Amino acid sequence: MIEIKDLHYEYENKEALKGIDLTVSDGEFLVILGHNGSGKSTLAKHINGLLLPTAGKVTVNGLDSQNPEEFWPLRQQVGMVFQNPDNQLIATSVEEDTAFGPENLGIEPALIRKQVDEALAGVGMSEYKDRAVHLLSGGQKQRVAIAGVMAMRPKVLVLDEPTAMLDPRGRREVMAAVQKLNQEEKITVIYITHMMEEAVAAHRIVVMEEGKIVMSGNPQEVFNQVEELKKLRLDVPLAVEMAHRLRQQGFALPLSVLTIEELVVALCP
Numbered sequence: 001m002i003e004i005k006d007l008h009y010e011y012e013n014k015e016a017l018k019g020i021d022l023t024v025s026d027g028e029f030l031v032i033l034g035h036n037g038s039g040k041s042t043l044a045k046h047i048n049g050l051l052l053p054t055a056g057k058v059t060v061n062g063l064d065s066q067n068p069e070e071f072w073p074l075r076q077q078v079g080m081v082f083q084n085p086d087n088q089l090i091a092t093s094v095e096e097d098t099a100f101g102p103e104n105l106g107i108e109p110a111l112i113r114k115q116v117d118e119a120l121a122g123v124g125m126s127e128y129k130d131r132a133v134h135l136l137s138g139g140q141k142q143r144v145a146i147a148g149v150m151a152m153r154p155k156v157l158v159l160d161e162p163t164a165m166l167d168p169r170g171r172r173e174v175m176a177a178v179q180k181l182n183q184e185e186k187i188t189v190i191y192i193t194h195m196m197e198e199a200v201a202a203h204r205i206v207v208m209e210e211g212k213i214v215m216s217g218n219p220q221e222v223f224n225q226v227e228e229l230k231k232l233r234l235d236v237p238l239a240v241e242m243a244h245r246l247r248q249q250g251f252a253l254p255l256s257v258l259t260i261e262e263l264v265v266a267l268c269p
């Protein structure tokens with residue numbers, strides 16, 4: 001679905017990406033981790049052509065971001081969601097806001113209504129469609145922002161720290177909505193986060209450091225490199241940290257422990 005080959009990107013005075021190679025399959029849920037300034041947002045913006053490579057190549061579904069004829073079709077395939085929902089919501093009501101994207105694409109009204117209804121259902125916000133956006137919680141606002149993107153029927157959803165400004169409940173709501181879109185609607189997801197508990201849900205995790213990918217694997221493979229992650233100034237999920245320390249004390253715990261539930265089962269079989 002997404003192919004990134006030897007991608008380099010330089011801001012005016014800063015080399016932000018230094019040779020990224022990454023392939024993402026159709027339907028995959030990929031999490032990107034990395035300390036502040038490692039290049040995660042710069043990489044995300046290349047996936048929908050918000051930035052174009054200084055060198056190297058980005059293709060989505062065979063469309064090349066540097067080919068002027070393929071640029072707009074590429075953009076329509078990739079929906080972007082950012083950190084602050086307040087910057088992404090434009091209209092006053094939930095339904096109007098969700099319709100904004102498809103209206104701009106010039107889609108006919110009857111189809112817009114259908115796409116908006118389905119997008120709101122997809123994030124569990126149908127019953128709020130007449131609600132004023134400013135009355136929603138942070139988690140609800142971010143789900144409306146996701147619906148606004150989904151109403152344009154993208155194949156790929158790129159979310160850049162979508163839960164960073166939310167409380168724990170809002171984080172759970174957004175994560176559940178994104179997982180549902182991935183599992184039920186087969187949307188390919190690229191999810192940037194600092195929340196290690198969210199990364200556990202990924203099919204694959206890549207870790208960035210200074211413009212490069214320095215680690216890649218499934219959650220078990222990545223999170224069990226506890227000491228290496230600490231060197232990269234990253235945490236591991238609480239359950240992984242506890243299992244790691246208990247192993248050092250002689251407990252024979254499987255490396256598959258990633259969540260509190262799995263830790264409890266491993267300790268009390």
Ligand code: ADP
Nearest residue numbers: 011012014016035036037038039040041042043
């Ligand atoms: P992350 O999202 O992982 O925190 P970014 O992709 O935002 O990292 O930034 C990568 C590097 O590029 C950082 O050193 C950052 O300071 C720099 N950078 C980001 N945006 C700009 C910009 N608009 N102009 C110049 N440098 C930038």
Ligand code: MG
Nearest residue numbers: 040041042160
């Ligand atoms: Mg960032």
